[in-house]
Amino acid sequence: MAKKRDEFIQLVVEESFDNMLLLKRGRTLREEIEMTAYREKQRAKNHPWKVDPKDDYSFWDGVQQRVVKLDGLGKKEQNDCLKDILREILNRYGNEIAGNFNPSHYHVARAVVTLGFGRLLNAARVKGPWSLFSNQLDLDDKIHIKGEVDQLRKLAKLGTVVMVPTHFSNIDSVLIGWIIQFLGLPPFIYGAGLNLFNLKVFSYFMNSVGAYKVDRRKKNSIYLECLKSYSTIALREGCHSLFFPGGTRSRSGRIEKALKLGLLGTTIEAQRQIFQFEENPEEKKIFIVPVTLNYHFVLEAPSLINDYLKSKGQERYYEENDEFTTSFKISTFLMKFFTKGSDISVSIGNALDVLGNEVNINGRSLDKNGNEIDLKDYFKSNGEVTEDAQREQEYNRILGKKIVQEFHKHNRVFSSHLVAFTAFRILERKHTSLDLYGLLRLSDEELILPYEEYKEGFSNLLDALRAMKDAGSVGLADHLSREKDEVIKHGIKNLGMYHAQPPLKFSKSGDVVIRNMNLLYYYHNRLDGYELEKYL
């Protein structure tokens, strides 16, 4: 990426152009272009965003007109024209994805932004506005960074790192950006949702820290191919990258289970290309680093869970409206967030190779028994590194599964998530005949849990979690080692603390009262998938 932006985009265009011509999806190039133009016109008309270019509609209308006019031409001429159009489309997409990224301003902008962010946090904390000029950055009590930090630092020097964090909130992008700087890591490029660029604050951050734009509205194969080529080439060229493998934020509050394999697959493709074409492939190994983020609350939780509940069972259109609609709200939120006590936990997982094998501190891939594996062997048949799209698709599935496992393993359970889980599961056990929607509609008097009963369930779960932690299958936040009554209090106090109506509170007599079932369900989901319910 350190090369000139235009050269890079040209490479992306050429590679995706070749790929498009090679791909056989049961459609001709003409059909592919026609469909893309049709869908893009619809999008430009029905779902325009502020960031869209002014000529959005007219460009696609023009493409459509040109394709219609091809009918009078001979076969070869038609083909040549279609190729020209394809190249034009790819050029447009390539430029859009790359954004305004300017390598020469990259370092300066990044330094300014991260310094600014640090200062903002500092000022917002105890010291008042004057500390904007203070150099003291003391965020350790707020943001807990755990896990394989040293390995991450070392691998970033040895090869190309792809960070894949869980995704719960829009604030994740900013947080990760800050973490990268805080840990002294080299620059990363982001695949950030184009909708984030609607907001000036984010737009400023993203453009300066090397973000490329991912537009989830565009699902046509030309765009996806272009996006994949962009990521593959960047990885091949050694750009550390970051993307949220779950795609959008987890609407249910669950740790991502089904990952979007498109971008993830580019890591495997890039690694194979390195083995095929690079002279010193060992120096360009790609490392996948799963990162689990945890908060006591997610600002957008109410709208996320509403979305989820409404659309459960079917994929809904991506909505851009939620609490993060204006820059002002975000700034207020950040101030609030850092003035009131709440923790953020960032767990850096073990690095994996692109096949999901763990790697050691020297970047060597290890098998389950700790023996070294030559990664290149996965791509070989008959002794040669070969290209096999279906094989790589399978490898991608395997990698996705492994990342999800790592997310669960490195997730750090918070008291707030555990109090929510306990309350929801106790209710579920009491009302076995009700489905989820029935549970969400329980009447107020059914939403009071006697403290002793609640504590018993909570204790069983906490004991089970502590045993799981010892076995290395989950992480626990430090505050979970306190006395159980204290942990419950801590959890209830922190659970969704900034929502208008926090999900749980104590009644006057000391029982646990549920005030918002939807949110309780959302936060309870954080511990879904550990089979904890059997301990209740």
Added chain:
Amino acid sequence: MSSKNTSDKVVGVIGAGSFGTAIANMLAEKTDVLLYVRDKTKAEEFEKNRAVGTHRLSDRIRITNQLSDIGVQCEIIFPIVPSANFREMIRNLAPHLKPYHILIHGTKGLDMTVPEGEHLSKKNPLSRKHVKTMSEVILEETTVLRVGCLAGPNLAKEIEEKQPAAAVVASHFEEVIDQGQKLLKNDRFLVYGSNDLIGIELCGVLKNIIAIGTGMVSGMGLGENSRAMLISRGMVEMVYIGNALGGNTKAFLGLAGVGDLVATCSSKLSRNFTVGFRMAKGESLDDIIQSMEEVAEGVNTIKIIDQLAESYNIRVPITETLHNIIKGEMSVKEAYAYFMKFPFRSEIDFI
């Protein structure tokens, strides 16, 4: 670390049972084969006689009793050993395997492992966590990912006699299916492909249960109607169990499912059928097992599936009844009476 450049394309077969030898001979029609025999004396004997029991060995087959030879010399390996020895064999083979290897197994059984210190209880019943198909054993124990299985109506004796037959190679990898087809297909042997690896494996595993049942029906002197009844009811049961354990219904309707089921349930060449047949004639299970040269996988499968069905809450009347007979809690006659009274509402309700 450098990788071996495999230019000599010798194909490995592990296990010189009747099916292993039949496959080795068939592979040898197209390529050089290295056949692994665990027992050193037997390996020498086979090499000397150029035969395994009554099966003659093709000239293109070499015999070894070193697993390392298989790992180093072969890129494509067909492990075909009884399920009870499978995990141990794979563990021993694992250090010699590299990620470029392709393994296509032909073992029709399940592996049950309860880790030391773990106890099965109501809270922790036998589940998929403890019961694995052979491809899952390979994935657990080795670095190999390109795994497949060979299934279908493959009575070893008929294959040796060069009678027409067909099989399915199942794998998540097209590459594995292609290789399996290239190596095995000839003018009297058809090879289909499937990507439902677990489904196809389960077909081969579960049909053995029904084969024992039909053996009993024949041993009791009952007619074709009874046998057909058991086969078709058995098929339904296979689909239920198969679905619960992660296979698709489609697999059971194909060659590896219904095809293999019919072949195994109609043939006296089938070991599982023989076990049922002899039990119905009044022999004890222990005596039968003692006198058999090769393992009848079905007996072990019945025990595992009966427990699994309980924890997954699926109705498996045939397996359950057969388990009762094996345990000695029911006679074959009582089982027959019980089975005829078993209430079924609809015949097929899984499609």
